[in-house]
Amino acid sequence: MREVVVDLRRAARAKAAEVKPAPQEKPRVAWWAAAVVTAALLAGIAVGRWMLGNQASGWRNPLEGATFTRLTDFEGAEEDAIISPDGNFVTFLSDRDGHRDVWVLQIASGQFLNLT
Numbered sequence: 310m311r312e313v314v315v316d317l318r319r320a321a322r323a324k325a326a327e328v329k330p331a332p333q334e335k336p337r338v339a340w341w342a343a344a345v346v347t348a349a350l351l352a353g354i355a356v357g358r359w360m361l362g363n364q365a366s367g368w369r370n371p372l373e374g375a376t377f378t379r380l381t382d383f384e385g386a387e388e389d390a391i392i393s394p395d396g397n398f399v400t401f402l403s404d405r406d407g408h409r410d411v412w413v414l415q416i417a418s419g420q421f422l423n424l425t
Contacts, residue, residue, distance in 0.1 A: 380414055381421075387412075400424075 381387050383405040390401040399414045411424040 380416070 380399060381401075381403070383403050385404040387401050387403045390399055392399050397416055399416060401412055401414075402409055403412050404410075405412075406423075408425075413422045413424055414420070415422075
């Protein structure tokens, strides 16, 4: 039993001798890498802003220059208007006669039709 205790102590001493402190170079490398990445990021942002400043951004407001025309003169509220895909009809809700009804307007003729 005594030999086992001696062997365990020798193994513990050998293990302690094997552990070496980490070199102090790693934190420096990490700081330099972080500095390089940050500098590259800032340079990329600066170049991007400079290039976008010299060119149009490519985005244009789709309603720029649009004109709007009132289609109804009903008393009350008109809501939830939908324009047909071909642009010839407009359907909307109105409480013109006191009840909420569905109306259709043919744009070319200006005629209204109560569907309900």
